[in-house]
Every structure is written in C-alpha cells, then in structure tokens.
Amino acid sequence: SQQGEEDPQALSIQEGENATMNCSYKTSINNLQWYRQNSGRGLVHLILIRSNEREKHSGRLRVTLDTSKKSSSLLITASRAADTASYFCATDERHNFNKFYFGSGTKLNVKP
C-alpha cells in the first residue's frame, strides 16, 4: 500500500527551536500534502508540494520533497506553543490522484 510513515512519532522541543518531521512513502506520486491536527479535530491544510518541485515555503514552514528517496520533510522554524499538534503527510498515487493516503503522524509538543 502507499501509506506513508512519519518520523519521529513524537517530538518535544522548546519554544523558539526548529522542528523537523519526515515522511516516507512507497510508490510514485503526483503531489504530497502536509496537514496539522489539533486534539482529534479537523485537519488544517498546511502546504502542497508537487512531484516536480523540490522545495516550498509558506511562512515559517519549509517543505522538501525527494522523489528519488520517496521522502519529504516539514521544517517549522521558530516554533511556538500554538504549533503543538499532530502533523500528517498525505500522498496520492500516480494514476489515482484523488485517493490520499495518510501516515500515522508526528505528535509535536512545543513547550513554552
């Protein structure tokens, strides 16, 4: 199956530090999306990166994609307590682009 895996499963840092989360997947994709979820609520869309892109920025977020390694990373710079949440990557499949597979997520705790 395509289901991605996030790494680490949990991450605890101090406010102001950077947080890096990784996502690996198994088959060719069209795009990869990152989401944030607070305490079992709805998912908030953070960023989408296409398979022909290598890096993308949005505010304090930086996403990289390495299709040769089938992996992506999400960097949150200068983290804040409000960034405390679970982060998920979602991938589609090359020939099935509206069916998304989610990893198990990284639980980020930012201590004030």
Next chain:
Amino acid sequence: KAGVTQTPRYLIKTRGQQVTLSCSPISGHRSVSWYQQTPGQGLQFLFEYFSETQRNKGNFPGRFSGRQFSNSRSEMNVSTLELGDSALYLCASSLSSGVGNEQFFGPGTRLTVL
C-alpha cells in the same frame, strides 16, 4: 468563504443501528472525499465523489456507502453499526478532480457506537 461543514458534530448510536453523516463542501468545490480516523488505524480513505459519481473507493465493507447531490453536498451512510465503527469521520473538499488540488477538511463527526 465558509469552510467545509459537517453535521452532526457528535453522534451516539448502538450496535445494529444505521447512521447518516452530512458534509457541505466549500462553495465551488465539486470533489468530496470521506475519511475515517481511529487511534488504531489512523486516517483511512473511504471514498471520493465528483459530480455525483463515486470515483474512488477505499477498502471498507459495503456497509459504508455515500452519495453526492447536484449541489456537491455529500452524505455517507453506515448501516448495521459495529463497535469498531466508532471513529472521527472527516470530510474533505477540493476544487475539482484534477491533479494537485488541495483538500480542505471539515471539523469531523465523532461517532460513538455503544
């Protein structure tokens, strides 16, 4: 622009009953997808609708079904509820059914089966 809305937000049912959940996508969005989230299995894709047609389906039993109306609103139905159906059900909408469309999620419906 209003976001994706889901009703009801919370639901308690007993085994054997059936349930219908509703999702209203962002205005102008024509694709609606449904996901089930449980602590054990994580987020799993149920199905996707576009222009009232089911285009993709996940690996769930036939007890799980859905439909989409001409105004893009969607419903999903679970019949003969089992304890394991207790989960957060999330709906997501996107502009169309093409590649590279961002999916935007609603707040979810938390279903508890007793």
